Amino acid sequence: MPGAPSATSASARGFAGLDLMLGEARLDYGPADPGCTLVAALAADLSAQATALATDWADHAALLRDPGAPGNTTYLDATEATRALYTQALAMLELTADARLGRPLGDIAAPRPARAEGWRTARSLPNALAAARAAHALATALSDVPLPATDRALDQVETAARAIRDPAFQDIDDPQARLRVEILAQRIRALRDAITAELGGALGISAGFNSLDGD
């Protein structure tokens, strides 16, 4: 049934749904089972989402490339376009530290390894690392000059990631294993801070003056 997964909850769609269907050891189904049909539908849905994203991105890229053009009310000038990309780099790192790593870490008394992203297929650490590398690459692309502090901060992220033994974070009940994931979260926040200081300063973009401190 084409499009059927679109009607189901977001958590059962996309990679989270595939992680469950492909990685959950208790689910045992053959090519003729409904489970297999669902996996095929999930994959088709992901493909449709990716196609839609790519199409929309082409339209949006035109707006980014031509800020201030008549009718472009999204980006009124070049600084707004740059700021939008810069903000994405920071938001990606915040999401990674707070959600990808923060959610499974939970409270120190109650870690929640089952909240790790894609844990059944051991995607938790690779996804976090891919986000950090992508944010670094985006920051580098936005800068006209080298960003040595940002480069060092990514090295620190890579070092912290190599120390983690279970890429699915299923060992974080162990205080030592938990500490290694916490250190990775710290390093990812440090990467965000390095980009803020090094690139934000060079671009003349400061964090929200009004949004951070209301009245």
Add this chain to the structure above:
Amino acid sequence: MTTRRVFLSALAAVTAAPAIGWADAGAPTWLACARDADDGFALYGLRGDGSLAFRVPMPARGHAGARHPDRAEAVVMARRPGTYALVLDCATGRGLARLNPPAGLHFNGHAAYLAGGTVLATAEQRADDSIGLVGLWDTATWVRIGAWQTGGLGPHEILALPDGNLAVANGGIATDPTDRRKLNLDTMRPSLAILGPDGDLRDLVEWPEMAQNSIRHLALRADGTLALALQWEGPPGEVVPLLALRARDGRVTLADAPDPEVLAMQGYAGSVAWSGDGAQVAITSPKGGRVQLYGADGAFLAAQARPDVCGLAPLPMGFVASCGSGLLLSLTDAGPQALARHPVAWDNHMVTV
């Protein structure tokens, strides 16, 4: 002995043209506080086309102010807990007087002229218990002549009404005088107080059913309808109105917007204004990076995403908004358009002069 060289340099100093020519360049339409690129604070006069009319350095971060009803004079208040207010010639930016709150009180960022401009009212609170006061100043001598109780804690914006009364947004929040920390969010009781010409309490709007919705900013329509901009201090993610309207007869309407629109504002409205024609009312959320437009009946009309937007002032058929990025944005039927961009971070409010 004054040497020729010293004399000449002194002459140059007193006759030097200001960076921006004031006299021949036209008086400003708005005043707005900002943080400069060098992290200092200043007040700017802005013309209707977004260009700068003047810049006045400020001793500390400024907030909002008010224009005298007749004279080319305005007052600019420090950000709370404020220790100064600056009275200035709003055509040139020249300082006329500096006010300081009495010991034990601090300014809360907003002010209003009363009694035909003979009295300046300043929103204040007592430092040790956040009890709200309106300080009264003689605008001929700048001597403090008294104070009224506001009937609530932590008053923020105050606004003179056409009937001679004063509207006070009692935010309801007790704050630590040193670090602005909020102390009473579980027991807070915001209110809109209407004070008579003698400071007597004429009306009090309260909403115990959403007591954590702080009333902080006000805007007046020509017919006396007040728009109230709100800030939600309860659990994040709850769908609560951030705009309320109080008709002249006292009837209060809560604005209505679709749930995702409300949530996009992140529980925070930072400024409110009516359009010049009174047909629309707008609120800004720097936290949500969003401007929302409502009809005069409180029905949601449209929204614009704009990072760190906060200041808001009327245009004849729309609004002008100011952003932390330095952007001044016009919002009219023609859609959002950049009016100007300056290398400063515009602070919370724009004051129409």
